[in-house]
Amino acid sequence: MDHSFPQKVLEHLFSFIDSNKDRNAISLVSKSWYEIERRSRKKIFIGNCYAVSPTTVIKRFPELRSITLKGKPHFADFNLVPDGWGGYVYTWIEAMAVSVPLLEEIRLKRMVVTDESLELIAKSFKNFKVLVLISCEGFSTDGLEAIASNCRNLKELNLQESEVEDLSGDWLCYFPDSYTSLVSLNISCLNNEVNLSALEALLGRCPNLQTLCLNHAVPLDKLPSLLSQCPQLVELGTGVYSTEEMHPDVLSSLITAFSGCKQLKSLSGFWNVLPSYLPALYPICSRLTSLNLSYAIIQSSDIVKLIGQCPNLLRLWVLDYIEDVGLEAVAASCKDLQELRVFPSDPSCLELNNALTERGLVSVFKGCPKLQSVLYFCRQMSNAALSAIAQIRPNLTRFRLCILEPHTPDYLTLQPLDSGFGAIVEHCKDLQRLSLSGLLTDRVFEYIGTHAKKLEMLSVAFAGDSDLGLHYVLSGCENLRKLEIRDCPFGDEALLANAAKLETMRSLWMSSCSVSYGACKLLGQKMPKLNVEVIDESGPPDSRPDSCPVEKLYIYRSIAGPRLDMPGFVWTMGDDSSRKLELDVAGVEAQFRNL
Amino acid sequence: MNEMTRNERESSEERKLELRLAPPGVENWFNTSNNNKQRAYDYDYDYESKLSLGNFLHFPSNKAIVKGKESSSSQTCCPKSVELQNGDNKVTAVSNTSQKRTAPGPVVGWPPIRSFRKNLATSSNSKPSPPESHTQQHNKVAGKKPIDNFGKGLFVKINMDGVPIGRKVDLNAYDSYQNLSSAVDELFRGLLKAQRDSSSCRGNKEEEKVISGLLDGSGEYTLVYEDNEGDRMLVGDVPWHMFVSTVKRLRVLKSTELSAFTLGTKQDKIPT
Numbered sequence: 001m002d003h004s005f006p007q008k009v010l011e012h013l014f015s016f017i018d019s020n021k022d023r024n025a026i027s028l029v030s031k032s033w034y035e036i037e038r039r040s041r042k043k044i045f046i047g048n049c050y051a052v053s054p055t056t057v058i059k060r061f062p063e064l065r066s067i068t069l070k071g072k073p074h075f076a077d078f079n080l081v082p083d084g085w086g087g088y089v090y091t092w093i094e095a096m097a098v099s100v101p102l103l104e105e106i107r108l109k110r111m112v113v114t115d116e117s118l119e120l121i122a123k124s125f126k127n128f129k130v131l132v133l134i135s136c137e138g139f140s141t142d143g144l145e146a147i148a149s150n151c152r153n154l155k156e157l158n159l160q161e162s163e164v165e166d167l168s169g170d171w172l173c174y175f176p177d178s179y180t181s182l183v184s185l186n187i188s189c190l191n192n193e194v195n196l197s198a199l200e201a202l203l204g205r206c207p208n209l210q211t212l213c214l215n216h217a218v219p220l221d222k223l224p225s226l227l228s229q230c231p232q233l234v235e236l237g238t239g240v241y242s243t244e245e246m247h248p249d250v251l252s253s254l255i256t257a258f259s260g261c262k263q264l265k266s267l268s269g270f271w272n273v274l275p276s277y278l279p280a281l282y283p284i285c286s287r288l289t290s291l292n293l294s295y296a297i298i299q300s301s302d303i304v305k306l307i308g309q310c311p312n313l314l315r316l317w318v319l320d321y322i323e324d325v326g327l328e329a330v331a332a333s334c335k336d337l338q339e340l341r342v343f344p345s346d347p348s349c350l351e352l353n354n355a356l357t358e359r360g361l362v363s364v365f366k367g368c369p370k371l372q373s374v375l376y377f378c379r380q381m382s383n384a385a386l387s388a389i390a391q392i393r394p395n396l397t398r399f400r401l402c403i404l405e406p407h408t409p410d411y412l413t414l415q416p417l418d419s420g421f422g423a424i425v426e427h428c429k430d431l432q433r434l435s436l437s438g439l440l441t442d443r444v445f446e447y448i449g450t451h452a453k454k455l456e457m458l459s460v461a462f463a464g465d466s467d468l469g470l471h472y473v474l475s476g477c478e479n480l481r482k483l484e485i486r487d488c489p490f491g492d493e494a495l496l497a498n499a500a501k502l503e504t505m506r507s508l509w510m511s512s513c514s515v516s517y518g519a520c521k522l523l524g525q526k527m528p529k530l531n532v533e534v535i536d537e538s539g540p541p542d543s544r545p546d547s548c549p550v551e552k553l554y555i556y557r558s559i560a561g562p563r564l565d566m567p568g569f570v571w572t573m574g575d576d577s578s579r580k581l582e583l584d585v586a587g588v589e590a591q592f593r594n595l
Numbered sequence: 596m597n598e599m600t601r602n603e604r605e606s607s608e609e610r611k612l613e614l615r616l617a618p619p620g621v622e623n624w625f626n627t628s629n630n631n632k633q634r635a636y637d638y639d640y641d642y643e644s645k646l647s648l649g650n651f652l653h654f655p656s657n658k659a660i661v662k663g664k665e666s667s668s669s670q671t672c673c674p675k676s677v678e679l680q681n682g683d684n685k686v687t688a689v690s691n692t693s694q695k696r697t698a699p700g701p702v703v704g705w706p707p708i709r710s711f712r713k714n715l716a717t718s719s720n721s722k723p724s725p726p727e728s729h730t731q732q733h734n735k736v737a738g739k740k741p742i743d744n745f746g747k748g749l750f751v752k753i754n755m756d757g758v759p760i761g762r763k764v765d766l767n768a769y770d771s772y773q774n775l776s777s778a779v780d781e782l783f784r785g786l787l788k789a790q791r792d793s794s795s796c797r798g799n800k801e802e803e804k805v806i807s808g809l810l811d812g813s814g815e816y817t818l819v820y821e822d823n824e825g826d827r828m829l830v831g832d833v834p835w836h837m838f839v840s841t842v843k844r845l846r847v848l849k850s851t852e853l854s855a856f857t858l859g860t861k862q863d864k865i866p867t
Binding site: 075077078079080083084161163189191294295297319343344345346347348377402404406435459461486487492493496497498499500516518519522523526537538 | 642643645646647702703704705706707708709710711712713715749750752761762763786
């Protein structure tokens with residue numbers, strides 16, 4: 001029994017604690033702390049929507065105001081998860097509509113959201129404020145109409161990278177004239193035109209608007225008038241950044257409009273750039289902290305001219321048109337840079353591109369002392385470069401390297417890139433996220449298992465020689481939460497030997513590896529706290545021998561038991577056959593409901 | 596130790612069922628290299644003894660054993676050809692083991708970028724033009740109307756009779772009905788065959804049947820679509836550009852079903 005502090009004092013103390021990690025820790029101290037914490041928790045983050053049931057969450061946290069849910073595995077981003085896999089949010093919305101009417105915020109990532117779900121949100125939560133749908137799908141502009149019409153207190157509507165069935169651009173008109181509370185609007189994923197006059201009117205009556213990300217269908221000549229309605233913007237995503245013919249008056253109105261935006265710090269959009277319009281940005285470059293040019297097909301020299309005027313950049317996303325020479329310019333100008341992402345302009349072309357190499361990457365690391373998060377697509381790499389990076393920048397926390405052609409060795413020595421990545425994990429002791437590529441043997445995994453003690457997420461493709469590789473990682477990486485693997489010769493041995501480890505992780509994805517159906521079944525039977533799901537589009541795995549490798553495997557810990565909404569090509573291992581028919585029916589029903 | 600003696604006494608059959616909670620100890624996990632090679636494909640493989648429910652275990656660090664593992668040629672299951680990588684050699688390609696079809700081509704999901712980032716280079720210019728001639732450049736760069744996708748995929752669902760699993764195709768990746776038809780053939784050929792095959796996963800040496808005649812009614816299957824007004828149409832009647840801007844879903848129907856399948860005004864939702 002807790003005689004220390006009276007409950008009210010503890011409640012007050014806990015109210016200052018926001019971070020979920022801290023609150024989770026608090027809840028483990030004692031029964032009374034658990035109780036006090038759970039009754040005061042307002043925000044919950046659920047990294048895997050199938051790990052827990054909505055009822056359990058709602059029962060434990062009756063004062064919930066904000067929920068974040070993630071659905072499909074990360075590799076769904078690259079089309080490795082077949083359509084219909086799952087991640088439906090409807091059951092969550094349904095449960096919360098009944099029991100959490102004061103819910104204010106819903107943030108979803110990689111989930112299937114139907115118009116039905118959106119309509120239910122719009123009807124059920126009177127004080128609804130924030131809707132963030134990142135990489136979601138399943139809904140249309142009809143659902144947005146419901147949100148716009150009913151959510152009088154809406155502050156944020158963010159549809160980043162979602163797939164929306166764009167039936168009509170008039171959904172914006174459904175925001176009533178009395179609606180003025182918009183703070184953040186991101187519609188960059190929409191394919192068709194939105195009603196521009198409705199948009200302009202909306203911007204004009206929402207004085208607190210800070211973020212506006214348009215879609216590519218918004219013509220450039222409309223941008224100045226839109227901006228004039230919201231000069232207080234902090235973050236802007238342009239529409240298309242060109243016109244059929246260069247118009248000097250468009251340029252001058254752009255210059256005026258941008259100059260009027262005194263708070264603008266972040267720019268993105270830039271679909272189809274006409275370089276003659278870039279000078280319109282020069283007046284605001286010095287204030288920019290974030291610049292996303294990853295859709296902009298412009299030459300290195302134009303990029304350099306722009307970036308050269310952005311000394312305060314913290315975050316830069318570009319295409320590989322920037323070339324090594326452009327990255328050297330970044331290294332010279334952007335001394336505060338923290339995050340860099342370089343995307344491939346022509347990913348299917350595997351020819352060596354001498355303009356963007358490992359040299360550009362090394363130069364940015366040399367010049368930018370705060371650089372800690374990198375995503376880099378290139379065609380050649382060397383152990384020497386990786387070692388250099390490791391020693392220059394031990395504060396690296398996120399390092400994702402993608403050498404476009406699988407199995408590419410060190411181009412100088414033709415050796416595997418084991419030692420280079422080994423140097424990275426050895427020197428960068430705070431590394432949280434790592435993606436590997438290139439020619440790699442089991443050795444790199446030995447290095448990772450030995451050194452990468454803070455690593456939380458690892459992505460592996462076309463690497464390793466044997467189960468030892470997987471074993472090193474599972475047995476060595478103490479903080480590993482997410483592991484995703486494709487096309488590696490990892491099989492049953494390492495998986496079964498480290499079965500207990502899987503309960504300490506959020507999830508494991510393995511596709512095109514050598515894990516047999518028999519091993520999956522065993523794992524499913526013996527590990528009740530894991531859902532072991534086999535994904536196989538070629539038919540039921542038990543129509544083949546147990547020794548046959550499964551196509552795809554997704555294992556995650558869960559206290560909700562096996563899920564009931566699986567499509568015909570997903571099987572949960574360890575289920576007894578008496579439940580199978582129930583599950584098949586439920587799965588089919590779920591599929592139809594969510595069509 | 597008692598357990599060990601008991602194991603020795605029990606028949607191999609019972610041993611297989613017994614879950615071992617202790618480290619492998621004497622029993623060599625990787626056995627001989629012979630057994631190794633057969634491991635993944637051994638019908639009587641003893642999974643249970645490999646399962647560890649205790650603390651994380653350490654493999655015997657016998658690296659020599661594991662080298663020969665994947666070079667097994669006796670592949671009774673789904674054919675895979677994984678070649679060992681030798682550091683001294685040049686890059687060797689590994690066939691995508693998840694594909695049932697043997698058609699070569701781009702690896703699914705590689706490189707790991709989102710679909711809306713693909714085709715950026717091909718949808719406008721393949722290379723940015725030099726900055727001098729701006730007038731020429733903008734004609735090339737901004738040639739397309741804003742409604743067209745700038746490298747964003749135009750994905751539509753496509754279902755095929757006899758295949759329960761639907762797919763999606765990116766119409767922006769094609770510029771003609773012919774290309775689309777070939778793509779549909781490639782997409783479903785393997786799946787259709789898999790549906791037809793019975794349980795065995797071995798010996799898919801039989802030829803996959805090419806799906807042809809999708810556009811002219813001459814084949815076993817015909818390609819139809821649902822447009823933005825809900826009407827069902829035969830693919831190929833209107834100019835390509837118009838088709839792309841109105842198509843909402845695609846369907847590969849058995850040609851014999853065509854007359855039964857109501858073309859024109861929508862009655863019910865297209866069943867999946």
